Amino acid sequence: MLSWIIFITIPVLAVALLAGRFTATYAAERGRSERAWFLLGALLFPLFPIPWMTLQLLPRK
Secondary structure, X not given: OHHHHHHHHHHHHHHHHHHHHHHHHHHXXXXXXXXXXXHHHHHOOOOOOXXXXXXXXXXXX
């Protein structure tokens, strides 16, 4: 059972980090904090799979 949990967790973490990285890159282009948006993108990807779309709704700084 533990091996299945680890087997499932590794791809989920990889996708979370990728979502955070893409969100942070897009946030930096929009003049936002890269570090804060990396955390938001990585933590909220299961709820909102495309978090960088939220940045399009925000005005540029």
